[in-house]
Amino acid sequence: MSEPLDQEGRAALSDAGWAVGETQADKTFVFKNFVEAFGWMTSVAIVAEKLNHHPEWFNVYKTVKVTLTTHDTGGLSDLDLKLAKRMDALAG
Amino acid sequence: MSEPLDQEGRAALSDAGWAVGETQADKTFVFKNFVEAFGWMTSVAIVAEKLNHHPEWFNVYKTVKVTLTTHDTGGLSDLDLKLAKRMDALAG
């Protein structure tokens, strides 16, 4: 279902501030406070379930560290790019 | 605990786009989509519980209709103003 991410896709992630590794992309989001961080996480959770593609994420207070990867393809896929774009847009 | 809202407080609500009645204030928030509406609701829920002051709210898809009132004081109080300000800021 998911397609391995091509060079253009990897570049798009990188341009948007994601640390793009061999098999994953990482980004740390910092919000004003916990209230805003968790509101964002809720929006992202709704999107993720709809995509059937979930982040690995770590939260403490106003900080959320996200790792995206696709187990099916053993690395980054178009789903990671889609989810990343939604995360970035929702973080405003 | 909560103080009845004075004229200045009522004017502040009104200036911020709330329909201020005798005993309640109403506002309809419209978001881009359900994902953004519900993320906002989650942030507001966290704030409301912390204030020990909860909204009456109706949601369908991207629209949230809010009514604020304080049962203790039988009308609007400083808690309604506080919650309204947080709601407006989070919707910003």
Place this chain on the structure above:
Amino acid sequence: MSEPLDQEGRAALSDAGWAVGETQADKTFVFKNFVEAFGWMTSVAIVAEKLNHHPEWFNVYKTVKVTLTTHDTGGLSDLDLKLAKRMDALAG
């Protein structure tokens, strides 16, 4: 996409405690407190977006009044039954 709900489906809703009208089904969920009510709403929100089918719902403190209807079919559909079943299971 959605199919009008047949008699069997309407009976299933009714058996599960929904008030089944001509074009909608209603149910009031009461939780222990706001924290549990809103956690449930969040789970339901995630499910609803995935189904592309959203409830009309009103919340105040620990009470959530839900109305289900399908605008496409001008009444109840299989999507309402699906969402109702998930809501009931999550409240369980």
Place this chain on the structure above:
Amino acid sequence: MSEPLDQEGRAALSDAGWAVGETQADKTFVFKNFVEAFGWMTSVAIVAEKLNHHPEWFNVYKTVKVTLTTHDTGGLSDLDLKLAKRMDALAG
């Protein structure tokens, strides 16, 4: 504001399945699916903000790994015990 956790408190955490270390307590919660995991996280988020005490937590799909610690006291405090109890009760 927060008190260092005494032996009784540490034992209570341990009895409830938390791995109690020198300065932190850890527990992994596994739910049926992402929908239930994130609904629980939302309830916990509301509680945490009210306590002014937030977890460090990592989520992927239906699993949530939680670490509790109190920076003020440089270790476990009564707030960690309070939050742990609410987490356990909500996961019940």
